[in-house]
Amino acid sequence: MRLLRNFMILCGISAAGLYWWTLPAPLDASAMAGLTGDATRGEAVFHATGCASCHTAPGASDSDELVLAGGQRFASPFGTFLAPNISQDKAHGIGDWSALDLANALTRGVSRGGEHLYPALPYASYAKLALQDVADLHVYLQSLPADPTPSQPHEIGFPFNIRMALGGWKLLFLSNDWAVAGNLTPTEDRGRYLVEAMGHCGECHTPRNALGGMDRSRWLAGAEDASDPTGVARVPNITPAKLSWSEDEIAYYMQSGFTPDYDSVGGHMAHVVANFARLPVEDSKAVAAYLKRVPAVE
Known part of the structure; x- marks a missing residue:
């Protein structure tokens, strides 16, 4: 009985530790302090990061490429992910987001509400973004139109719909290390x-x-x-x-x-x-x- 009790205590401690390690880890609240965004630089970041390629509406013409209403479908072995609305609409887009909110999503995979985001948003790569570039992107996004189209839910089933599991995924695969290291020109x-x-x-x-x-x-x-x-x-x-x-x-x-x-x-x-x-x-x-x-x- 004592062994069983000690085993259960150990399991409880391990579970609590694992839960703590897999909690969303947003940036420090002061991470963007002192950074002033520039819309011209932000436009270059917007194109380099390919925001419109995923977040324009399906079938949108060139004239609508800056209307980031979302809705494109991205199939994967884990289900189908639908790109959300990231326009400046305050109800259905990211019009109320701060630069810190944007940085948390892009570099930490953490939503404004503090939940893990799915890595269909390529934060495993964006984790290496300079926060100045995020500040610039934030200012440029604010210059784009708003669209009231609601974001659609992802089409994923159990167990991949358990967002807490993404904390373990991040422990394994979220890194700031470069794939190609060494001295570069x-x-x-x-x-x-x-x-x-x-x-x-x-x-x-x-x-x-x-x-x-x-x-x-x-x-x-x-x-x-x-x-x-x-x-x-x-x-x-x-x-x-x-x-x-x-x-x-x-x-x-x-x-x-x-x-x-x-x-x-x-x-x-x-x-x-x-x-x-x-x-x-x-x-x-x-x-x-x-x-x-x-x-x-x-």
Whole structure:
């Protein structure tokens, strides 16, 4: 009986410790203090992070790309996630959010209400965003229109609908460490920030394990295309093992959408190219320089 009692006490302590470790961990309340956002810089952050690519309404035309009403569907092995309204509507969007609220969502995966967010929002990558960039993005978002479309609930079942479990997921996969470490040139360093943080390229181009975490031992080595229900389509390997283009060819592709073989970009990558075409050409060159530093994975 004493052994059983001690065992139960140990289980209780372990459960309490696990619960504490998996609680949402927002930023300190003063994290954004002293940061003044700039809308011009924020527009560049908006395009580099691809906000419109996911949060415009399904079928929206180019003229409506800045109406961030949400509703696009993203299939995954864990269910289908629907992009929320992040327009400036105060009732159904994020019009009442502070810069700190935005930073908590993007870098910590914590909602304004203090709940874990699902990593369909790529906070596993955005965790590396500079808070100044978040402040700039916040100011730019405030300049965009409001839309009253309510956000739709995700279509996910048990046990993936238990948000507390996401605390354990974060313990395993949420990190500020760079996938490509070491001394980089200033251009390569900018490219790393664009690829690993802002552009969240690894979210699509890196294989995932059974729990949905990116397998960083195969960084950018290609993965299944979750949007293809047949399971046949692949997101390509863009490590030097398979991407043989020169830096100039990569940079030109990022700006124009044309490959060295005169093929043109398609699928989700078309959104990425459209976004990078709005950024300085130096950013595309930085991405190209970084990709040449990525370890080759067959």
